[in-house]
Amino acid sequence: MCQCSYNKIKGKGRSLSKGSVKKGSLKNGRRFPKKGTNFKYFSKLTYFIDNRAWVHEKVCMATLEAYKICEQMMPERKFMIMECSHRKGGKMFPHRTHQNGTSIDFASPLTKNNHPYHGDQWKGIWHYGLQFDEKGRCMRNKKIRIDFEDMAKHILALEKAAKKRGLYIKKVLLKMNLKDDFFATPSGKKVKEKGIYFARYLTPMIDMVHDDHYHIDFGFLKK
Numbered sequence: 001m002c003q004c005s006y007n008k009i010k011g012k013g014r015s016l017s018k019g020s021v022k023k024g025s026l027k028n029g030r031r032f033p034k035k036g037t038n039f040k041y042f043s044k045l046t047y048f049i050d051n052r053a054w055v056h057e058k059v060c061m062a063t064l065e066a067y068k069i070c071e072q073m074m075p076e077r078k079f080m081i082m083e084c085s086h087r088k089g090g091k092m093f094p095h096r097t098h099q100n101g102t103s104i105d106f107a108s109p110l111t112k113n114n115h116p117y118h119g120d121q122w123k124g125i126w127h128y129g130l131q132f133d134e135k136g137r138c139m140r141n142k143k144i145r146i147d148f149e150d151m152a153k154h155i156l157a158l159e160k161a162a163k164k165r166g167l168y169i170k171k172v173l174l175k176m177n178l179k180d181d182f183f184a185t186p187s188g189k190k191v192k193e194k195g196i197y198f199a200r201y202l203t204p205m206i207d208m209v210h211d212d213h214y215h216i217d218f219g220f221l222k223k
């Protein structure tokens with residue numbers, strides 16, 4: 001097994017997310033491992049050079065535990081983490097948020113002919129360029145579609161792992177015209193029952209890009 005440092009969590013000390021996702025910073029964050037058994041971080045460039053895979057320690061641990069839960073539930077499914085925060089937070093072009101280590105972009109899980117599909121999942125930053133119609137079908141190849149059920153299962157796993165650490169899912173950003181398909185799935189219904197908040201309005205620019213990934217902001221539960 002590879003013992004390379006990038007397959008471990010990096011960072012130490014007590015994490016502190018200051019300010020908000022729109023204007024904030026991160027102290028003593030953690031960098032995600034580059035990959036695990038059923039997930040990977042999407043780009044070497046942003047991971048190593050630009051240091052954009054950092055989050056609050058609790059967000060890191062909750063995310064990794066959620067992948068363990070998913071591994072049990074859906075062993076065939078692989079996941080991908082996209083943009084997080086800079087090592088010390090702050091502005092991160094082109095995002096308006098992602099400033100204090102509580103925001104993560106997750107690649108939308110895909111299927112091809114109804115089987116988990118990871119072809120485009122593994123193309124690094126190009127994943128952000130994928131486009132889908134209002135039914136979640138890939139514009140380039142309609143056999144490839146967003147797996148809303150697995151997306152919802154992942155969100156439920158995240159919420160469960162977050163709660164254990166005094167966190168919760170504060171906000172999910174998903175393209176407006178995909179939400180009906182998402183909430184129509186069995187697990188999507190459970191997400192709704194739990195009252196996990198999905199943004200009700202997004203500006204056209206922001207809306208347009210939230211099909212190939214869903215953005216999640218975590219919040220801290222008050223003690």
Ligand SMILES: [Zn+2]
Nearest residue numbers: 095104105215
């Ligand atoms: Zn985002």
